[in-house]
Amino acid sequence: MLNYSASEENYIKAIYRLQRQDGTVTTNELAHELKTKPASVTDMMKKLKLKKLLRYQPYQGFRLTQEGGKVALGIIRRHRLWEYFLAEKLKFTWDEVHEVAEDLEHVSSKKLIDKLDEFLGFPRVDPHGDPIPDAHGRMETSKKIILTELPAGTPAVVSNVINQSTAILELLEHKKIIIGTRLEVKKKFEFDESLEIRIGRQPAFTISHQLAENIFVQLV
């Protein structure tokens, strides 16, 4: 496995993330995601194609090759292990870990990451509930659904929170919703799409559609 620049790695990561959704990724999508210009994306795509990390014909979208996918999983592994370290060992709050991990993830010593993994006790998910790829690039894939799509009356466990702002953290802490919380939707209100949910035996309470949109759950 060769070494890639921080910039190349950021592109690879972004393509990986976007192609999960759409299957393929366009120049504009990527430019928007990386807060850069379409022309810069085209330049980098040529470079990554040359390095055989992605397939792309002008005016079609891009997809990572097998090799590109492996590289992406390596970067994601580093990122999520550092996030876990920051939250678990250094007591960073949940909303602070991402930014610092964005820098740490580009330090690419394999030995460092494998030893860090061991030190942390081989964690399987990061502080936001995202799965951490193992040393071979394997990652747990559990079917997650958005809370807004969980049918009323079906028990589920919070597995993941997408938005990582301080604002959402404050709200979740207040509502006592954390990763692992078991909950159930009691009722969905059509008017504002708010949800009434219940945690354990406590009294039910209401959360907004905006909040529910950022929470993923797994059926239990």
Added chain:
Amino acid sequence: MLNYSASEENYIKAIYRLQRQDGTVTTNELAHELKTKPASVTDMMKKLKLKKLLRYQPYQGFRLTQEGGKVALGIIRRHRLWEYFLAEKLKFTWDEVHEVAEDLEHVSSKKLIDKLDEFLGFPRVDPHGDPIPDAHGRMETSKKIILTELPAGTPAVVSNVINQSTAILELLEHKKIIIGTRLEVKKKFEFDESLEIRIGRQPAFTISHQLAENIFVQLV
């Protein structure tokens, strides 16, 4: 405190290190130290002068300004804390930590470093015995002397090992010399400048001049 590029930081660190010895640093010295060309050094010096991190007139040497010194101590703090982390928590051997810390040191979040410091229990020296600057840039300065200059019969404690190769580590482990070891020079041989030393009550043994040159001790 502004942010500097990895390259700028490497220059600052090197100047700091070299000016400890000579008081001032020349273009060629720096080029040699950083394995780069004199022309590149001149370019970077112009830039660092512009940023008021160092003083320099063409054809005279350079010296860091006060601000430059502070920046240097910040980088050294990061480097040594990561070295401590790698050795203490991730169980890297003593000769492996430097290389990885060279990359980690450029991640410049102050919060990260201060929390890392706390997590590690505010260590005062890194795995090679070099002092770690605190959050205010203060660093223990104990007078260290090279083992070759320790007079026979004077008890001292190993405080520092300079050369960080696997080769020297192997030798030191075999001889059971580590940082903190209390020893005494019994005799100095003029012929090959080898030293006979004794650790505690064990039988004395001989070490080469090349080895002794890389060991610093403190009087006790």
Added chain:
DNA sequence: AAAATTATTTAGTTTTGTCTAAATAATTTT
């Protein structure tokens, strides 16, 4: 199907950090 719009690429610059080759300054030798 032509026109208008949108998406993408190309061409030409910029910045950072490096390099080589040439020029100049300082020092040492003779």
Added chain:
DNA sequence: AAAATTATTTAGACAAAACTAAATAATTTT
């Protein structure tokens, strides 16, 4: 003190990664 050597700087190029402006290709509207 002139010549030779060594140290340093300048000039000009290059690669990486970004940008703007212009050109071209694809898609959507009418």
